[in-house]
Amino acid sequence: MTSERPTTLLAELTHRCPLHCPYCSNPLEMVRAAGEIGTEDWKRVFTEARALGVLQLGLSGGEPLVRKDLEELAAHARGLGLYSTLVTSGLGLTRARAERLRDAGLEHVQISIQDSDTEVAERIAGVSSVKQKRAAVAIVRELGFAFSINVVLHRANLDRLEAIIDLAAELGADRLELANTQYYGWALENRASLMPTRAQVARAQVVAEAAIARYRGRMQILFVLPDYFERFPKPCYGGWGKLYLVVSPDGRVLPCHGATQITTLSFDNVRDRSLDWIWQESSAFRAFRGDSWMREPCRSCPRKVVDFGGCRCQAFALTGAAENTDPVCTLSPERGTIDAALELHEEAAEYRYRTLAGEPRRV
Amino acid sequence: MNADAVPSLWRLARLDFDPVRARPVLLYPEGAVLLNDTGKAILELVDGRRTIREIAAVLSARYQADVTADVSEYLSRLAERELIRDI
Numbered sequence: 001m002t003s004e005r006p007t008t009l010l011a012e013l014t015h016r017c018p019l020h021c022p023y024c025s026n027p028l029e030m031v032r033a034a035g036e037i038g039t040e041d042w043k044r045v046f047t048e049a050r051a052l053g054v055l056q057l058g059l060s061g062g063e064p065l066v067r068k069d070l071e072e073l074a075a076h077a078r079g080l081g082l083y084s085t086l087v088t089s090g091l092g093l094t095r096a097r098a099e100r101l102r103d104a105g106l107e108h109v110q111i112s113i114q115d116s117d118t119e120v121a122e123r124i125a126g127v128s129s130v131k132q133k134r135a136a137v138a139i140v141r142e143l144g145f146a147f148s149i150n151v152v153l154h155r156a157n158l159d160r161l162e163a164i165i166d167l168a169a170e171l172g173a174d175r176l177e178l179a180n181t182q183y184y185g186w187a188l189e190n191r192a193s194l195m196p197t198r199a200q201v202a203r204a205q206v207v208a209e210a211a212i213a214r215y216r217g218r219m220q221i222l223f224v225l226p227d228y229f230e231r232f233p234k235p236c237y238g239g240w241g242k243l244y245l246v247v248s249p250d251g252r253v254l255p256c257h258g259a260t261q262i263t264t265l266s267f268d269n270v271r272d273r274s275l276d277w278i279w280q281e282s283s284a285f286r287a288f289r290g291d292s293w294m295r296e297p298c299r300s301c302p303r304k305v306v307d308f309g310g311c312r313c314q315a316f317a318l319t320g321a322a323e324n325t326d327p328v329c330t331l332s333p334e335r336g337t338i339d340a341a342l343e344l345h346e347e348a349a350e351y352r353y354r355t356l357a358g359e360p361r362r363v
Numbered sequence: 364m365n366a367d368a369v370p371s372l373w374r375l376a377r378l379d380f381d382p383v384r385a386r387p388v389l390l391y392p393e394g395a396v397l398l399n400d401t402g403k404a405i406l407e408l409v410d411g412r413r414t415i416r417e418i419a420a421v422l423s424a425r426y427q428a429d430v431t432a433d434v435s436e437y438l439s440r441l442a443e444r445e446l447i448r449d450i
Binding site for chain 1: 379383393395
């Protein structure tokens with residue numbers, strides 16, 4: 001038994017998505033529509049999550065708007081008292097749909113934009129999308145939703161950070177998340193094409209800090225340095241199995257959205273088990289709780305209570321063992337793999353776009 | 364925030380009660396602050412019309428002590444996190 005109570009559930013309702021962003025955090029092997037769990041399954045998951053202590057719900061994907069039951073799910077979540085965020089590309093958000101979601105009690109909509117430059121934005125998304133996103137933004141504002149914009153930052157857009165921030169303000173965002181690419185899933189596949197230079201990151205930090213002060217009180221800006229450029233790893237969601245859980249489109253429950261890449265773990269499914277059991281008892285959630293699993297240099301390190309050894313998914317992907325110290329840490333004997341990646345900059349960015357296996361790449 | 368400031372809750376934030384933890388809670392995008400009863404009493408009076416002085420007067424009468432400095436400090440801390448705005 002754990003005394004921890006989760007505060008946040010990320011519901012990955014589907015992996016289907018009209019966009020093909022090469023930094024997508026979805027796994028390389030995605031769930032097809034036929035493998036998705038149904039409306040009643042999701043409603044039960046939300047109810048059980050609320051009983052476990054969850055307060056925040058992310059309705060995410062893929063593109064959650066492809067789920068025809070989204071309004072019903074949003075209404076159920078609101079009835080439970082959850083604070084829900086629709087995490088969307090904006091594509092497919094018609095006015096009628098947005099009104100139904102508002103009537104269902106959805107409070108917060110987060111729309112992604114790829115860049116302030118239309119041509120680059122659509123090259124990243126892999127599809128014509130800017131016009132539809134602008135239309136979605138207008139609807140969200142008109143209907144009075146709490147409104148965030150999310151931008152994933154990488155080498156091809158980081159130099160336009162100031163223009164991107166100004167665009168978000170112009171679009172009327174209450175809140176702007178500037179998310180430096182995290183190298184899992186598709187992003188790890190595309191790491192050499194996405195990785196910014198140290199000079200870009202240094203300039204971006206200055207731009208972001210000035211903008212945070214400039215927009216204070218009008219638009220809240222979140223900017224976190226990318227972990228590759230730091231000396232110590234990030235405390236992934238406050239530690240494994242402490243605050244956060246993810247349910248994937250097929251009903252598997254994960255301690256974080258990248259966890260399926262740790263192939264030595266197996267994940268229980270809400271089709272077979274209650275969310276409470278999975279949170280408390282499942283092998284995947286117990287695997288890295290506390291610190292008894294740690295190896296050196298984490299085990300004897302005073303920072304282990306600060307960063308919990310960093311990200312298990314990154315440790316597995318880059319060192320081959322999830323128990324190892326996150327190699328971002330300068331105390332890790334494998335930090336060299338990160339330093340080497342920082343020097344990898346492919347001349348022209350050739351992206352491997354996010355697609356379902358066999359799906360044509362529409363670029 | 365000084366005593367004449369008119370605090371309002373960030374429009375993205377909502378005051379609620381968490382039955383699981385049996386605590387009042389302030390919810391906002393991707394975050395939550397668990398409150399004690401004093402915090403809840405203060406935030407319930409934050410309506411974008413009352414000044415801090417007026418909020419404090421209501422609570423000072425209720426608790427029979429001058430709580431103006433406490434109210435101001437509490438709301439200032441939330442203002443630093445952009446959860447409270449001075450309109």
